[in-house]
Amino acid sequence: MQPFYFHALLTLSLLATLSLGQSTGATTPPSGNSMTANTTTITTSSSSSLFSKLPTQDQIVTNTATTPLETGMAFFYNIARGFINAIHTQELPYGVLRELIKARTTSQLQAVWDLNYEKIIHYELVFAILGGIGIVAAFTFVIVGITFCTLRCCGMCGSEMMQARGKNFRCKGICYGIFLVIFSLLAIGGAITCFLSSAQLAETVQKVDVTLRNGLVDVTNYQTVTSNQFTILLDNDFNITMSRVRRYISDSGIETTVGIPLKGMIQNRTDPVVQILTQLSSDNIAANMTLQKINSQLSQLNANMTELNITINAIKANLTRLETACSCSSSVQFNISSLFVIFDASKMPSLQPVSDVIKNVSDRQPLKISGEINNRTAKIPKQVVNETKSARQKISTQLTSLDTIRRSALSYISFIRNFNITSYVNPAINALQKEKKEYDVYVVAGYMVYSGILMLFPGLIILGLFFGILGRKADAAPTERGLMSNAGGIFLMASVGLMFIFAFFYLFINASFFMIGGNMQRAACHPIKNGSIYRQVIDNETVWGGYPIAGFLLQNDTIPLTATRILNECQKDNSLYSTFLLAYRFNITKELDIQRLLPNITAEVDKIVIPTPNITLLSSQNNRTLQESLNNNATKINTTEIDAILSIRTTSINLVDYANRLEADTNSTSVANDVRQVAQELRILNSGKVAAINQLKTSLQTNVNKLETEIMALRSDIRVLLDRAKVADNYIKASFHTDAKNLVKTIATQIGNEAKEYANYVKNKISNDVGKCFVLRNVYDNAVNVVCDFLQDAINGVWCAVGICAICFIPNIIFGVKLAKYYRRMEKEHPYDKNAMDAYYDTGYMHAEKPKMV
Template structure:
C-alpha cells in the first residue's frame, strides 16, 4: 500500500493550489457584494486563460455486446426471474452479515432473531431450494428407478417379455411414439446446441479477457505516467496568474491612478472647464472692447464731419431758397415745400455723448497679461498626472509585492520537490509491470484449465449426444426396416437393430442422466445465486449499497473504504460514490475526497493568501495633496477681471445710439425728392442751384454716411457693433458672481482632492487589490476544478470494476448458466425419451412369441378339444419354443392364453 499512500499524497500536493481559506471563501463574496453596492465601478479581475490540462487517453472500453447469444442469456435470465422473482434482499444480507451468521453456534440458531433471518432467507431462496430439491430427487431416484427397471425387465416384466400383443390401433401407437420421440430428440438436440454454444462462448471470451487485462493495465500506466505532467502543469500555471498580477502592478499608474482620476474628474474637470471658458471670455471681452473703442472713435469723428457738412448744406440751401425767384406764385409753393424739409437735414445718432471704454479696455489688457488658459492647463496637467503620482508613491509597495510573489512561486516549486512524485509513480509503474507479468505467467495455466473444462463439458454433452445417436439411429433403422406384413416374430434384422439401438439409448440414459443432473443442479444453485446475488446487484449498483452500509465490516468503523485507505472511517467516502465519480472520469482527488484529509488552507495561508501580501495591499496609500488645480495668479486674474469695470459701462446707451440711423432722413431720398421738385421749377438759375444742392447732399451721403454705416455694421469683419455691445453686456452681467462660483468650484475640487480623496483612493485601492487577488482566486478555482475533473482522471478504476463485472458475469456466469440451462433441459427431456424409446422398441424388435387370431369353425387345426363350451386350439411346432394356446368363443375373441412347451 506504499504506492497508494504516495499517490494520495501526490494528489494532495496538487491540490495545495486549490482554494482560499474557508473564512475567506465565505466572507469575501459578501464583502465584494457589499462594496459593489456602495461602489459599482470597482474593477473586476480579467478572466485568465490557463489552457487545458494535458488529458489522458484511456484505451479500455468497458462495454460488452454478446451478439446473437444474448438471446440465450435473456432466456436464462427470464428463467431465473421465474425461479427467483424476489427483489434483491439488501436489508436481509446486511442483517445476516451484521449478525455474523457464519459464526453463530448451533445453540444460537434457536434465538428468535436468528430464526427470523433464517426464515427470511429460506423464503428468498425458495425457488432455488425447490428446484435444487427436485434436482436432488432426480439424482437419487433416477439410478434407483433405472436399477428397478432393469431388474423388472430381466424378470420379463415392464415390457421385458419378448411377446407383443396385437392391437387394432398398433399403427397409431407406433406413429405417436415415433413422432413424440422425434420431437423429444429435436428438443434434446437444441439443448445440446445451447449448452455447446455456451461452452464455446466461454472459451472464446476467456481468451478475449486478455484484451481487457492489457487495456486496463495500459490505462493504469497512462494514469501513472500522465499524472505528474498534469500536476506539473497545474503548478506552472501559477506563473500565468503571477505574470498577470505583475503586469497590473507595473501598470498600477494607469489602472489604479486611472480609476482614481476617473472618479475625481467628475468634480474636478467641470470646475477647470468653467475657468478655461472664462479665460476665453476674457479674450472675447478684450476683442469686443477694442471693437467698441475703435468704432466709437470713427463714429464720433464721422458724426462731427457729417453734422458740419449737413449744417453748411442746410444753410446754403436756405440761402438759395431766399432767392427772389422763389417769390412767384407757382415757384413759391415749391420753395416753401423744400424750405419745410430743411429741418430734416441733421444727424440722428450722436456718438459724441457715449462714454469712453478705454479704461475698461486697459484693465482687461492688464488682466490678459496673465495667461489664465496656461494656468488652467497646468491644473489639467497636474490633475492628469494622478496615474504617475500613484505609480511613484506605490513604487516601494509594488517592489515588495513582486518579492512576495517570487517567494510564493519558489515555495510552491520547493514544496513540489519535497515529495518524490516521480519515484513514487515509478514504483507504482514497476508494481503494475510486475503484476502484469505475473498475470501473463498464468495465461498458459488458464488456457490449460479452460481446455480441461471445455473437454469436460464436451464429454458431458457427448453423453447426451450418445443417447441422441442411439435414438436417431434407432429411429432410422426401425422406421426403414419396419414391415407391416411381417409378424412380430418374423421382423427383419434392420428393424430389430433399430429396436435394440433404442433400448441401448434407454440404458445409457439411465447410466448418464443422474450424473448430468447432479452437475446441472450444482451449476444451477451456484450460478443462479451468483447471478441473482452478485451480477444483478452489481449491474444496478445495489451491491455498493450493501458494501457501503455503515458499520457493516466492523462495529467501530463507519465506512470501510476510508478506514482502509486513510485509517479514518468517519470520512464520508463510499465505494459507490467513488465508483460514480470515476465512472464519470472525474479526478481521483475528488473521488477520494482528499480535501477532508489534508489542510490545504494552511498552505494557502503561507503562500498565496499570506498575511504579508494582504497587509501590503491594504497599505497602499496615495497622497494627492501635490495636485494644484489653479495657481494664485490665476485666482488673482479672475478677480481682476471681475473688477475690470466692464460691468459699469452703460450698454443701453450704446445700443440706443447704434439702433438709431446716422441721419434724420435718408439723404439719397432727400436729394432725389429735391431734384424732382427742381424739375418742377422753370429752367433757370434756381433749378440749377437746387440740383447742385441735391448733388452735394448725395456726395455727403457717399462720403460720410456710408462710411459710418459700414463702421456700425462691420467691426473688423467679425461682428456688428451691436453684437459686440450685446456680448459685453451679457459677459458683464453678474460677472463677480460667476467668478466667485468658478473659484468656489475649484476650491471645492481642491478640497475634495486634498481632504476627501482618501475615501475614493481607499475604494479604488480596494477594488484594485481585489482584482489582483481575483487572479489568484481564478487560479485556485481553476486548480480545484482541474483536480476534480481533469487531473488523475480515475476512469481506469471504474473500468477495472466494469471489466471484472463483464468477465465474471457476462463471460463466465452467463455462459455457465446457459450451459446448465441447455444441459438441464436435455436431462429433463431424457425421461420422456426413455419412455418413448421403450414403448417404440416393442414395434421394432423381433419377438419370441406372438398372438394368433383364427375364426371359430375353421378346420385343419391339429388337436382340437372342446371343454365346457370353449374351443381350445393347440398347435405343436417341432421347436423348443413356448407356444400360446388361445381360447376363443363367439367370433374369435381371445379369452385366455396358456403357455405350453413345444413338442420336440
C-alpha cells in the same frame, strides 16, 4: 477449472473495486455515452471564456457485455433464474457474515461458527438437498444400471431373445415409439442448450480478458483526463488569474484604473476653466480691437475738428474783410458771429479704465494659462504610475502568496496522478493469459465432448427409431426381421447402455453446477445487484471499525465513503469531488478561501498615496487683478453721456443754408463775386469735412455701444472664470485625495473579484464537472455483467440443460429397452398356436383371438 475461475473472479472484483476508487477524468454522460470506439477522444468544454477549456472523455472503450438475454437464450435462462429464486428466497445471513469478518483469530472464527453454523446450514439447505438428490440419483443410476446388466446377464429382465406378440402388440410399439421420440427431442433440446451454455461458458475467459483490458483503458484514460482537468484548473487557470491580477497593478493597469479616471475627474473641473479662459481671451481680443478702433476714430475726429476750426476761422476772417469792404445797405447782414464750431471732441469721457481692464486681461495670458492646465492634467496618469511604483511592487510580491493555494491543492490531488492502476491489474491480466491457454484445452475437450456425448444419447435413439421404422415389416416374424430393423434395436440398446454408463458422471457434474450456479446467483450476484451486500457488510462501519473504502482510497477510514454512495453518484454521472467525498481531504471552500489572503494585499493597497497634482488655475496675483477689474465700476462705459456728446451738431448753423442766404443777400453788391466764392467754400466744407466728421461721430457711437457690450461680456467672463477656478481649486485641495483613495481601493476590489471569480469557478468545476464518474460505473456494471449475467447464466444453463437430459434418461431407458424388442431380430420364436396366430394376422387385432401359448 478452479484456478481459472479463482483468478477471473478475483481480477474482476479487483477491477470493479479500483474502478470505484480511481480519482480521474471526465466521463460519458448516462444519456449519450458512445461506447464503440477503441480510443479515447478528447474534446473540450468550458463554462467560462476567461479560463482554459477542460478536456473531457467523450468515448469509452468498455462495451456492455452481450448478456444472455440478447443471445436468444433469454427464455431458458429466465427459467433457470426463476427456479432458483423460487426454491431459495432467503437473504444472506449478513449478521453471521459480519461476525466472521470481525473475527480476528482462529478461536474467534470457531466461536462464531459454533454459534451460527445452523443459520449457514439453513441458508444452504435447499441447495444441499437438491444437490444431494442429484448425487443420490447419480448413484441410483449406477446401482440400477449394474442391477439391470446383472439381471440381463442372468437371463432375466427381458434378456431372452424371443418376443411374445399379444393383442395390443402393434399399438404398444407405436406408443413406445411416440413417447421415445418426444423424450428424445426434449433430450436433444437439452443437449443443444447445454452446448450453447457451455460455449458461452467457454467465452467467459475472453470476456473477462476483454473486460479487464477495456476497463483498464477506460480507468487509465479517466485517470489521465481527470488529472489533466485538475492541472488545468489549478495550474493553467491559476496562472491566467494571476496574469489578470498582475495586470491591474502593472503600469498600464494602474494608469487605466486610477490615472485616467483621476485625469477625467480633474478635467471635469478644469475643462470649464480652460473653456472660459479661451472665451475670455477671445472676448478680450474683440474688445481690444473695438477699443483701438474707437481710439483711432477719436484721433481722427480731433484732427478733423482742428482742421474744421481753422477753416471756419479763415472763412470768418475773409467774410469780415468782405463785410468791411462792402458798401452795402443796412439790410445786408453777413452775421459772421453765428458761424462757429459747436462740437468739442475733447469733452468725450476717457476710456482709459476700459483700456486698463483689457490690458490686465491680456497681461494674464489666458491662453497660456489654459495650455499649462491642459499639459499638467495630461501628465496625471504618468504621475500616478511613477508615484505608486514602489507600493505596487510590494503588492506584486504579496500576490505570490496566493500560489500556496495551487501548491496545496495539487499536493492533495497528487494521488490521482500517482496512482498506478496497471500495477494492480496487469498481474491479473498476465495470470489470466496463462489460464486462458489451459482453458482453451477445456473448450475443446470439455464443452464439445461433454455436450457431444450428451447429444449422443438421444442421437442414438433417433437413429435407432429411424433404422427400426425403415427396416421393420409388420408381417415379418420376430426371428425374420431385417438387418436395418435389427440395427435400429441395437442403436436403442446402445443408447440405454451409454445412459447407464454416463448417468453418474452427468448427474454428479449437474449437481455441482447447480450448487455453484445457485450460490453464485443467490449468495453473490443477488446481493451485489440489489446492493444489500454493500449496505449490510461492506459499508457497515461497525464491521470494519470504520469505512474500508475510505481507508483504502482516502487513507482515512472515518470518512463516510461507501460503495453504495459511489455507485449511486456515479450512476448520476456526478463529479469525483462530490462522489468520493474529497471535501474531507481537500476542502475546496477552505483551501480556496481567498479572503484570508486578501487582507495583506488590502493593507498594501491602503498604503498607496497619490499626491495632489501641481495644477495652478489662477495665481494669487492674477486672481487679485481680475477681481479688482471686476470690482472697478470705472470700467463701465457711460454710453448715455457719450451719446449726448456725439449727438451735438458739429457747427452752429447749417453751412449750406448760411452760404445760400449770404449769397442771396450780397448778390447785388460789389463783393458779390467774392461772397459767391466764400459760399462755395462753405458748401464744399459742409459736404467734405463736416460730413466726414458726422460720419465719424456715427461710427464712433456704434463702436462705443459695441465696446460696451464686449466689456460686459468680458466682465462676465472674468466673473465666471473666478467662480470656476474657485470650484476647481476647492476640488483639487479638498476632494481629490478622497477620490484618488477610492480609485486605489478599486484595485483591491478588482483583485478580490478576480480571486473570487477564480475560486468560484474552480469550486463549481471541481464540484460538478471534474471527474464525472459514469465511466467508472460503466466499468463496474460491465464487470458485474460478465460475472453475474454472462458467467452465471452459462453455469445455470449447463445444469438446467443437463437436468432436462437427466430427466429424460428414465423414460428413454424404459421405452428404449421395450421398443428395442420390436426392432431386433429374435433368436427363436415364442411357442404359440400356429392356426390362431395365422388367423390373428389375417383378420386383425380386433377380431382375432390371442394365440394360445402351448
